[in-house]
Amino acid sequence: MSAITTGPGPGNTSVTEAARNRHFGSLYSRNVRAVVARGLMATKSSNWMVMLSGFFEPVLYLISMGVGLGAIVGSVQGPGGGEISYAAYIAPALLAVSAMNGAVYDSTWNVFFKMNFAKLYQGMLYTSLGPLDVAMGEIFLALLRGLMYATGFTAVMGLMGLITTPWAILMIPAAVLIAFGFASFGMGITSYMKTFQQMDWINFVMLPMFLFSATFYPLSVYPQSIQWLIQAMPLWHGVELLRQISVGVFTPATAVHIGYYLVMIALGVLLTTGRLRKLFLK
Amino acid sequence: MPELASKQTPPSEASQKDATQSRPSSAGSPSATGAPQYVITAENLTKRYGDVAAVDGISFSVPAGEAFGLLGPNGAGKSTTMKMIGGVSQRTSGNLTIMGLDPDQNGPEVRAHLGVVPQQDNLDEELKVRDNLLVYGRYFGLPMSYLKPKADELLEFAQLTDKAKSKVDALSGGMKRRLTIARSLINEPRILLLDEPTTGLDPQARHILWDRLFRLKEQGVTLILTTHYMDEAEQLCDRLIVVDKGKIMAEGSPASLIREYSTREVLELRFGSERNATVGAELEGIGERLETLPDRVLIYAHDGEAALEEVSARGLRPVTSLVRRSSLEDVFLRLTGRSLVD
Numbered sequence: 046m047s048a049i050t051t052g053p054g055p056g057n058t059s060v061t062e063a064a065r066n067r068h069f070g071s072l073y074s075r076n077v078r079a080v081v082a083r084g085l086m087a088t089k090s091s092n093w094m095v096m097l098s099g100f101f102e103p104v105l106y107l108i109s110m111g112v113g114l115g116a117i118v119g120s121v122q123g124p125g126g127g128e129i130s131y132a133a134y135i136a137p138a139l140l141a142v143s144a145m146n147g148a149v150y151d152s153t154w155n156v157f158f159k160m161n162f163a164k165l166y167q168g169m170l171y172t173s174l175g176p177l178d179v180a181m182g183e184i185f186l187a188l189l190r191g192l193m194y195a196t197g198f199t200a201v202m203g204l205m206g207l208i209t210t211p212w213a214i215l216m217i218p219a220a221v222l223i224a225f226g227f228a229s230f231g232m233g234i235t236s237y238m239k240t241f242q243q244m245d246w247i248n249f250v251m252l253p254m255f256l257f258s259a260t261f262y263p264l265s266v267y268p269q270s271i272q273w274l275i276q277a278m279p280l281w282h283g284v285e286l287l288r289q290i291s292v293g294v295f296t297p298a299t300a301v302h303i304g305y306y307l308v309m310i311a312l313g314v315l316l317t318t319g320r321l322r323k324l325f326l327k
Numbered sequence: 328m329p330e331l332a333s334k335q336t337p338p339s340e341a342s343q344k345d346a347t348q349s350r351p352s353s354a355g356s357p358s359a360t361g362a363p364q365y366v367i368t369a370e371n372l373t374k375r376y377g378d379v380a381a382v383d384g385i386s387f388s389v390p391a392g393e394a395f396g397l398l399g400p401n402g403a404g405k406s407t408t409m410k411m412i413g414g415v416s417q418r419t420s421g422n423l424t425i426m427g428l429d430p431d432q433n434g435p436e437v438r439a440h441l442g443v444v445p446q447q448d449n450l451d452e453e454l455k456v457r458d459n460l461l462v463y464g465r466y467f468g469l470p471m472s473y474l475k476p477k478a479d480e481l482l483e484f485a486q487l488t489d490k491a492k493s494k495v496d497a498l499s500g501g502m503k504r505r506l507t508i509a510r511s512l513i514n515e516p517r518i519l520l521l522d523e524p525t526t527g528l529d530p531q532a533r534h535i536l537w538d539r540l541f542r543l544k545e546q547g548v549t550l551i552l553t554t555h556y557m558d559e560a561e562q563l564c565d566r567l568i569v570v571d572k573g574k575i576m577a578e579g580s581p582a583s584l585i586r587e588y589s590t591r592e593v594l595e596l597r598f599g600s601e602r603n604a605t606v607g608a609e610l611e612g613i614g615e616r617l618e619t620l621p622d623r624v625l626i627y628a629h630d631g632e633a634a635l636e637e638v639s640a641r642g643l644r645p646v647t648s649l650v651r652r653s654s655l656e657d658v659f660l661r662l663t664g665r666s667l668v669d
Binding site: 082165171174175 | 435447463468
């Protein structure tokens with residue numbers, strides 16, 4: 046009757062489908078894949094060069110610090126007490142950092158731009174999509190990128206002879222877990238940001254975390270109080286988790302590290318969804 | 328109750344239609360025979376931001392297939408009303424039903440029926456022209472087998488077929504606008520929301536756009552449009568409400584509003600910015616009504632030429648004079664004491 050052309054009017058079918066599938070009211074329409082597909086298409090056509098540079102960054106760190114500095118440092122004590130080369134010591138930490146950086150870049154700067162300049166989310170939310178679809182889709186894309194980086198970096202570690210146990214393959218999913226924690230939080234935090242100056246605060250938090258989270262030397266060099274502070278930060282848990290996995294040494298602390306990220310993910314998704322709802326459905 | 332029924336209805340085409348058609352009548356009068364099928368019903372719709380009422384208790388109903396306009400200056404509450412219809416802004420109070428559904432409760436379902444053309448183009452600049460349509464269709468959960476031919480058809484409709492593989496930022500302003508409209512049609516919406524559709528376009532681009540909108544109307548799509556251009560409202564709208572400060576000032580067809588609130592013709596006189604304010608007293612008694620604006624004086628009269636002769640007879644020499652027919656601009660001025668475009 047009101048159709049523009051002949052055709053089945055699939056819009057109508059999706060209405061009923063959405064009604065049957067809904068569990069989160071106006072927030073979710075079970076269509077995360079459409080947001081993901083959009084992200085992949087956009088990546089294909091424009092910004093794959095940016096992605097490539099993100100892969101090389103930790104590799105360059107590994108070569109300069111691991112090989113260069115490692116020649117002076119020699120071998121160090123790894124998790125479980127065994128002697129490992131300095132490169133093998135910092136490689137899992139760099140992987141954790143790269144998972145963090147990739148996820149944070151995707152969920153902060155990228156989201157900031159899409160939210161405030163491209164008005165992408167406004168367009169999306171005028172369709173059947175809900176804020177939760179958009180948030181989950183963007184986080185999934187960040188994780189996909191994290192997965193690619195982690196796989197590539199682990200392969201480089203293998204080529205450099207830094208992998209000594211099959212357990213090391215588990216660094217890949219663990220890196221994705223770390224990325225998930227940062228991505229879910231990053232997007233929620235970005236929603237508070239209004240200007241580029243505020244966005245710079247993110248770097249202000251990230252850089253010290255990168256430098257001091259037992260990335261290049263063990264935590265024991267710090268006084269006790271500083272150690273506690275660092276242990277409260279997410280990156281330290283990521284570094285320790287990957288370092289343990291890289292040599293196949295697991296302790297009760299492993300569960301704590303994983304638990305830390307599970308809680309971070311849960312809180313982050315909650316925060317992000319709440320913020321998106323507030324921003325776009327006000 | 329109607330919402331419940333729709334959930335139990337299997338997703339077949341026929342029953343879907345029944346469900347949507349029965350909703351407005353069950354919400355309105357029980358005897359539906361002959362009564363218009365309202366696709367939008369707003370009762371006392373209110374939106375407050377803190378103490379400020381952006382939309383202050385407006386009521387209107389739009390039957391299927393109508394082109395319905397919201398005319399008013401910037402900040403009148405037009406866009407806020409549009410957002411509430413789309414379910415992307417929650418109303419503070421009042422009732423609102425779109426195709427029998429409450430957009431606050433059933434946002435995704437309501438938006439599946441809607442096409443939205445926002446005030447500022449928000450095309451996906453990272454995607455090519457045709458991909459913009461495909462990806463947007465995916466947001467509605469539509470299958471590619473449907474979207475591919477539909478995208479080509481819409482590109483044809485928007486006269487953008489030869490731009491299918493172009494980047495979005497290579498398009499002109501008018502082309503972007505047409506692509507935004509094509510995009511809003513991807514889900515075959517029954518209601519098309521257009522927020523200031525031709526703002527910022529040159530005259531030729533506006534006319535092309537108006538032509539496209541006419542065609543949609545002919546095909547039975549309900550058009551809801553906001554504008555602060557009275558010529559646009561007169562061209563496109565069957566019926567409109569004049570809104571100011573969140574309230575409805577008047578409602579009716581463009582012609583009936585002009586008949587009711589203005590004279591047949593208007594004489595516009597310019598005496599120079601110094602004189603305009605003081606000349607009023609000397610013009611007293613000419614025409615039915617006098618309106619003094621900073622840049623000109625308007626005399627509302629049934630016969631504009633006769634009024635102009637009278638002005639000359641009184642020995643007044645305006646710098647320029649113009650006789651024209653009354654427009655919605657005059658209606659708005661009469662109702663609010665202010666002009667539409669500041």
